[in-house]
Amino acid sequence: MNGPQPIPFASSEQSTLGLEWELALVDSATGELAPHAPAILPSLEYLNADGDRVTKELLTNTVEVVTGVHHRVADALADLSGTIDLVRERAAILGADLMCAGTHPYSQWYQQQITPDSERYETLIDRTRWWGRQMMIWGVHAHVGIADQRKVLPIMNALLAYLPHFQVLTASSPFWAGDATGYASNRAMMFQQLPTAGLPPQFETWAEYEAMVGDLVHTGVIDDNSELRWDLRPSPKWGTLEIRVFDGISTVAEVGAVAALAQCLVDDFAARLDRGEELPRLQPWFVRENKWRAARYGMEAIIIQNADGDERLVTDDTLDVLERLAPTADKLDCAQELAGVRAIIENGASYQRQLQVASRHDGSLREVVASLVAELRDGLPGA
Incomplete structure (x- = not known):
């Protein structure tokens, strides 16, 4: 048997940033998901002349907008906003609006194309069948540049301790097919049902990663490493660490907040490695438990902080992380965006807002969709 093929890690400037945002198309009258992406995308193909900016996704109700490579979070957000405005114009012609959340509150998966x-x-879909057809979900992906391949896996392992923080801040899927699930992020539970999704292994060396990819390619599980849909993964083609745990996020400001948190954490870990430090990490069973707690309880989650098993309310821990990262945010010029994390904690995450809207309107999920459309279009009131 041939050994695994090398997977080169592209050259990338440290802590540069790229964002991918999956947006749902909904009918302006009913709020139901609308299959208009095949009609919208050809008219925006010109945006992809120098790289993907607007792309298709699994379902015809989804358009993904992608930024170029940026040093500053603010520039990445401006990039996203400009593209979204163009998508919204095309959608309006077809009687559709844009929204984003981890799941649609009431549309049915079997009606999607x-x-x-x-x-x-x-x-x-042929491989995953029923579970694959259930993937009526949306997310945001953040790529953060890593300058040295040797840093990728130590940073990835350390960052696993912060997945619950990201999950809680972006949790936006309390409803599924018309039902209140009792989870802040039902999307997190759904997506990990795919055989190559969920939490990544904790590798010690790049050779171990290459060997795993080689095994999976050899046995026909995947064709290449891009088909590993982990919550956190190396992206060798781009020279980045890709954070994929986020639920769909409904406002530009909130995308900016979690993008700044991701950029600052990766940059801080890279600097600590440069100083010769060994990065802390959690046991895999603690990482898995934290993911479940964050998805289930959201802002009320008590998470495991360290290898000793110390526990703390996730919001309190996050506020301390913000304080620690303040100098890094100043260096990266994203202090304003990072402050948005505190605003999410103080004003409520999307799952909380959705539940509040439903409660105020006698359980109307159509009103929840209307609020999500308004948030993406106008931002949060008072923000």
């Missing part, structure tokens, strides 16, 4: 003429998506 798979994007046609995509061998990748056809293979995914």
Whole structure:
């Protein structure tokens, strides 16, 4: 048997940033998901002349907007906003609005259409069947540049301790197909049902990562490493660490907040490695428990902080993290965006806002969709 093929890690400037944001198309009259992406995307193809900016996704109700590479979070947000405005204009012509959340509150998965003429998506659905068809979910992905391949896995392992913080701040899927699930992030529980999704292994060396990818390719599980849909993964093609744990996020400001947190954490870990420090990490069973607690309890989650098993309310721990990262945020010029994390904690995450809207309107989930559309269009009131 041939050994694993090397997976080169592209050259990338440390702590540069790229964002991917999956947006749902909803009918302006009913709030139901609308399959208009195949009609919208051709008119925006010109945006992709120098790299993907607007792309298709698994379902025809979804458009993904992608930024270029940026040093500052503010510039990445401006990039996103400009593209979203163009998508919104095309959607309006078809009687549709844009919204983003981890799940749609009441549309049914079996009524959604798979994007046609995509061998990748056809293979995914053929393999995963019922669970694959359930993937009526949306997320945000943040790529943060890593300058040295040797730093990728230590930073990834250390960052696993912060996945519950990210999950809580972006939790936006309390409803599924018309039901209140009791989870802040039902999306987190759904997505990990795919065989190559969920939490990543904790690798000690890049050779171990290459060997795992080689094994999975050899046995036909994947065609290449890009099909590993982990919550956190190396992205060798781009020279980045990709954070994929976020639920769909409904406002530009909140995308900026968690992007700044991701950029600052990665940059801080890289600097600590440069100083010769060994980065802390959690046992895999603690990482898994933290993910479940964050998805279930959201802002009320008590998370495991360290390898000794100390525990703390996730919001209190997050506020301390913000204090520690303040100098890094100043260096990266994202202090204003990082302050948005505190605003999420003080004003409520999306799952909390959705539940409040439903409560104020006698359980109306159509009003929840209307609020999500308004948040993406106008931002949060008072923000």
